[in-house]
Amino acid sequence: MTLTLSGHAQEAKTEADLQALMKQHDMVGLAVVVVKKGEIVYNKSFGLKDVESQTPLSNNDIFRIASISKSFTVTGLMQLIEAGKLSLDDDVSKLVGFQVRNPKYPNKVITLRMMLSHTSSINDSQGYFTLDTIDPAKNPNWAACYNNYEPGTSYEYCNLGFNIAGTILEKLSGERFDQYVKHHVLNPLGLYGGYNVDSLDTSRFVTLYEYNADSSSFTPSPSAYNPRRQEIQNYKMGQSTPIFSPTGGMKMSATDLAKYMTMHLNKGEYKGTRIISKKSAKKMQEKIADNGYGLALKTEKNLIPGKALVGHTGNAYGLYSAMFFQPKEQFGFVVITNGTSAPEVNEYNLALAEIINSLYNNFIK
Secondary structure (H helix, E strand, O other), X not given: OOOOOOHHHHHHHHHHHHHHHHHHOOOOEEEEEXXXXXXXXXXXXXXXXXXXXXXXXXXXXXXXOHHHHHHHHHHHHHHHHXXXXXXXXXXXXXXHOOOOOOOOOOOOOOEHHHHHXXXXXXXXXXXXXXXXXXXXXXXXXXHHHEOOOOOOOOOOOOHHHHHHHHHHHHHHXXXXXXXXXXXXXXXXXXXXXXXXXXXXXXXXXXXXXXXXOOOOEEXXXXXXXXXXXXXXXXXXXXXXXXXXOOOOOOEEOHHHHHHHHHHHHOOOEEOOEEOOOHHHHHHHHOOOOOOOEOOOOEEEEEEEOOEEEEEEEEEEOOEEEEEEEEOOOOEEEEEEEOOOOOOEEOOEEHHHHHHHHHHHHHHHO
């Protein structure tokens, strides 16, 4: 006979487990959400939103979620693909308006699909905060933006590719990138968040803390929420897009991120609102690269033993985030910390992996 814990006992055990893991990994704050069969079954915040003022973290607070942002960019692009404005096989050069070709393979077309799956052979060596780095007319060293292998044959994680993708979204929709995502992804799903700092309630922003292993200390990273007002004032459509960071600039609470995740878990639909087709949602989740990366969603087989999870992680300014779901079994997790001493290994943070396993054991198993 197996004994199942009552709701109250289950929550108490979960909290004891999470508090122990937070202590072990020197976590500043932690937000967790568990989704089961399309519903949030657990949503809790622990620790501090801000160390200096000793403000506790709440479920309403907003993080810069880092690279999970990439999937919002692709969700928008899938809408444009469904509208017939572009295809995954289109030449990025034609879409962005300047030559995007690996000089070692000048005849090989770099497609949107390659770029969104990090298999384009483009790299971040010249930086990614402006597209000028890869534009042959603007950077004499543009060729350094390409690796030595043929586009489509190998994987290297690349932020520049997603800032190009956001620019393409903007060019083809005619709507400024941050506004497009707000109007076509966030608003229809009833989510509060965005890429534009000044469009949000900044009192809800969670302070992010970089960990320094040498001094075992945490330093706040205020630049995570740089409003970029000057650049926005002088904005040029189809050119200035990287200032919003389509690659990592979404600001959102863990709770709303879990609702967004549920839309992907349900193949494009949440609470009766469909924002992308089933076909598009499936396409985003299909493996393209050898390591399981698809279109801004990756199949991860090592997070929970024996379970293939689909999702993405984020890591920037000291923050670590993870959003992973199991499409067939209909469960998922959002876990975010604003600072931890735990390292990142194989593109995910070890502490977040332990927390996801704890949540799985307490709520799903």
